[in-house]
Amino acid sequence: MTGKELILNFLKRNSKLSLIVTIIMALIILLLVTIFPNMPADNAVNVSNSWPQIMKDLFGDPVYGFTDIYGWLYLQIFHITYWLAFGLLGAILAAHIVAKEVEENTIDILLSYPITRSSLVISRIITVTIIMIIVTIGMIFICAVGILIAGYPVYMILIIQVSLAGFLLSMIFVSISLFISIWAFQQTLSVFFTLGVMGFFFMYEEVLVKLHPFLDKLSFFNPFHYYQPGEILIHKSFSIRNSICMLAYFLFFFILSLLFFNRRDITQ
Amino acid sequence: MTPKTPIIELKNLTKYYGSYPGIMDINLGINEGEIFGFLGPNGAGKSTTIRLIIGLIKPTQGEISIFGKVKRAHHLEIFKEIGYLPGDIGLYKDLNGNDYLNHLLKLRMGKNYRKNNDTLMNLQKRFSIRFDKKINTYSKGMRQITGIIQAFMHNPRLLILDEPTTGLDPMMQEEFFNLILEEKKNGKTIFLSSHILSEIEKVCDRVGIIKKGKLIHVEEMTSYRTMPGKNIKIEPLESPEKTLKIINNFVEPGKVAVRNGRIEFYYKGEIQKLIEQLSQVKIKDFICETPRIEDVFFRYYKDK
Numbered sequence: 263m264t265g266k267e268l269i270l271n272f273l274k275r276n277s278k279l280s281l282i283v284t285i286i287m288a289l290i291i292l293l294l295v296t297i298f299p300n301m302p303a304d305n306a307v308n309v310s311n312s313w314p315q316i317m318k319d320l321f322g323d324p325v326y327g328f329t330d331i332y333g334w335l336y337l338q339i340f341h342i343t344y345w346l347a348f349g350l351l352g353a354i355l356a357a358h359i360v361a362k363e364v365e366e367n368t369i370d371i372l373l374s375y376p377i378t379r380s381s382l383v384i385s386r387i388i389t390v391t392i393i394m395i396i397v398t399i400g401m402i403f404i405c406a407v408g409i410l411i412a413g414y415p416v417y418m419i420l421i422i423q424v425s426l427a428g429f430l431l432s433m434i435f436v437s438i439s440l441f442i443s444i445w446a447f448q449q450t451l452s453v454f455f456t457l458g459v460m461g462f463f464f465m466y467e468e469v470l471v472k473l474h475p476f477l478d479k480l481s482f483f484n485p486f487h488y489y490q491p492g493e494i495l496i497h498k499s500f501s502i503r504n505s506i507c508m509l510a511y512f513l514f515f516f517i518l519s520l521l522f523f524n525r526r527d528i529t530q
Numbered sequence: 531m532t533p534k535t536p537i538i539e540l541k542n543l544t545k546y547y548g549s550y551p552g553i554m555d556i557n558l559g560i561n562e563g564e565i566f567g568f569l570g571p572n573g574a575g576k577s578t579t580i581r582l583i584i585g586l587i588k589p590t591q592g593e594i595s596i597f598g599k600v601k602r603a604h605h606l607e608i609f610k611e612i613g614y615l616p617g618d619i620g621l622y623k624d625l626n627g628n629d630y631l632n633h634l635l636k637l638r639m640g641k642n643y644r645k646n647n648d649t650l651m652n653l654q655k656r657f658s659i660r661f662d663k664k665i666n667t668y669s670k671g672m673r674q675i676t677g678i679i680q681a682f683m684h685n686p687r688l689l690i691l692d693e694p695t696t697g698l699d700p701m702m703q704e705e706f707f708n709l710i711l712e713e714k715k716n717g718k719t720i721f722l723s724s725h726i727l728s729e730i731e732k733v734c735d736r737v738g739i740i741k742k743g744k745l746i747h748v749e750e751m752t753s754y755r756t757m758p759g760k761n762i763k764i765e766p767l768e769s770p771e772k773t774l775k776i777i778n779n780f781v782e783p784g785k786v787a788v789r790n791g792r793i794e795f796y797y798k799g800e801i802q803k804l805i806e807q808l809s810q811v812k813i814k815d816f817i818c819e820t821p822r823i824e825d826v827f828f829r830y831y832k833d834k
Contacts, residue, residue, distance in 0.1 A: 263636065263640035367616070367619065370618075370620065371614065372584055373585065374609060378605060439685060522620060525588070
C-alpha cells in the first residue's frame with residue numbers, strides 16, 4: 263500500500279509535465295514524418311557529397327535519410343531529437359525523486375514515515391519507468407500514424423525496436439540524473455550536468471572516436487555506442503546485446519544512486 | 531524492580547560536520563509519558579540532535595535507541611509510532627491540505643488509514659483552516675498547522691517537535707499547548723525543542739539545556755520553580771560602590787551585575803539580614819522577586 267501510494271502520488275504530481283512533452287513531441291514527429299522529401303537517389307548523393315563529413319557524422323547521412331522513410335525517421339527523429347526530448351524529460355523526472363524534495367524541504371517529513379530510503383527511490387523509479395513506457399508507446403503509435411499518413415508501408419517491428427532503444431537511452435539519462443541529484447541535491451544542476459555529460463558522450467561517439475583508433479577502443483563505456491538507431495532503421499539490424507548493455511548502464515547508476523542515498527546526510 | 535527503558539536513549543552522541551562540531555557526547559534518556567523540553571539558543575545543536583534521532587543525518591559517534599530498539603534494524607516498526615514536526619517545514623505546494631494529509635495518512639497507516647480518519651478530521655476542526663485550498667496559498671502559520679496535524683493524526687506513541695509554535699498566532703499557540711497536555715494525559719511522550727522559554731515553562735516536565743553542542747544541564751521543572759532564593763534588584767541613590775561593598779559580604783563578586791546604575795544578583799540567604807545591612811546606604815528602589823525560567827536559563831547559560 264505504501265509503495266502504491268508513493269507511485270500514485272508521484273505520478274499525479276508529474277503527469278502534467280510528461281503529457282506536455284509527449285504532446286509536443288508527437289506533433290513534431292507527425293510534422294517531420296509527413297514532410298519526407300522522397301528524393302531520387304542521385305539527388306540524395308549530390309546533397310550528401312555537398313555536406314562536410316562532420317555534419318554527416320553529427321546529423322546523419324542524407325543518402326539514407328532523403329530516399330527512404332525509415333532513413334528519414336532516423337535522420338530527423340531518432341538520431342538526436344528523440345533522445346534529447348525524452349532524455350531531458352527523464353532527467354527532470356529523476357531530479358524530482360530526491361533533489362526536489364530536499365530543495366523544498368519536504369523530505370524531512372517524508373523520511374520520518376515508515377518508509378526506507380531505498381523504497382522511496384525504487385517506487386519513484388518505477389513511476390518514472392511507467393511514464394517513459396507510456397510515452398514510448400505513444401511515440402510508436404505516432405510514428406506509425408505519421409508513416410501511414412505519408413503513404414508508406416508501416417514496419418511496426420522496426421519502429422518498436424528503435425523506440426525500445428530510445429527508451430533505454432532515456433532511462434540512462436534518468437539514472438545519471440538521479441545519481442547527480444542525490445550527490446548535489448539540486449534539480450537544475452543535475453539536469454544540466456546530465457545533458458552535458460550525455461552531449462559529450464554523443465559527440466564522442468559521432469566525432470571524437472574517428473580521430474584516433476585508441477579513442478574507438480574506449481567507446482565501450484559510452485552509452486551511445488550501444489544506441490544504434492541507424493542500424494535498426496536503415497540496415498534492419500537489431501542487437502539484443504546493445505539493449506542489454508544499455509540496461510546494464512542504467513542499472514549501474516541506479517544501484518550506485520541507491521547505495522549513495524542510503525548513506526547520505528540530508529542537510530538543510 | 532527493573533528500571534524502565536527510556537523511550538529515547540542517546541549514548542555518547544556526537545556529530546561533526548567536517549571538522550566543525552555540531553553536537554558532542556550527548557547522553558540523554560527520555561522517559562515514557564513525559565514532556566521533555568530541549569532548550570538552547572539558535573545554533574546550539576537542538577535541530578542537529580533531533581535530525582539524528584529521526585535519521586536524516588548519521589552520527590559521527592554514539593548510539594540512538596528508540597522504544598528500546600536500535601534504529602537501523604527496526605526502522606519501519608519504530609517510525610510507525612513516531613510523529614515528527616521539522617523546524618523548517620516544507621509541504622507539497624501543488625496539493626491542497628486535504629490531499630496532502632490524506633496522502634501522508636495512507637503512507638503511514640497503509641490499508642488501515644481509514645481507522646484514523648476521525649482523528650484527522652477532529653484535528654482539522656480544532657485548528658480550522660481552509661484545507662481545501664492549495665498549499666502554495668498558505669501562510670506560514672497555516673503551513674505550520676498542517677505540519678502539526680500530520681505529526682499528531684495517527685496517534686503516535688512518541689512526538690518529536692522542533693520549534694512547534696513557529697508562525698502560530700497566540701490563539702493557535704494556546705490550542706497547540708492544550709493539545710500537548712491532552713496527549714500527555716493519554717500517556718504520550720513528547721520531545722520538544724525550543725528557544726522560547728515561556729513555551730518550555732508552560733508544558734514541560736523536564737528540561738535539558740544545550741550550549742555549543744553540549745548538554746550542559748538537565749533538570750526537573752518542579753525544581754526550577756521551587757528553587758530557593760530570590761532575584762534582588764537594588765537602585766542606590768548614591769554611587770553603587772558602597773552598596774556593592776555590603777553586598778559582597780553576601781554574594782560572590784562575580785555573581786553581581788551592575789546595569790544602568792542598578793545592582794542585580796541572585797540571593798539564597800535570609801532577606802532580613804540583607805535588608806538590615808543595606809539600611810547603611812540610601813536606596814531609591816528595592817525589588818525582591820521569585821526567579822523566572824528565563825533568569826534560571828540565563829544563569830546556567832552564562833555560568834557553564
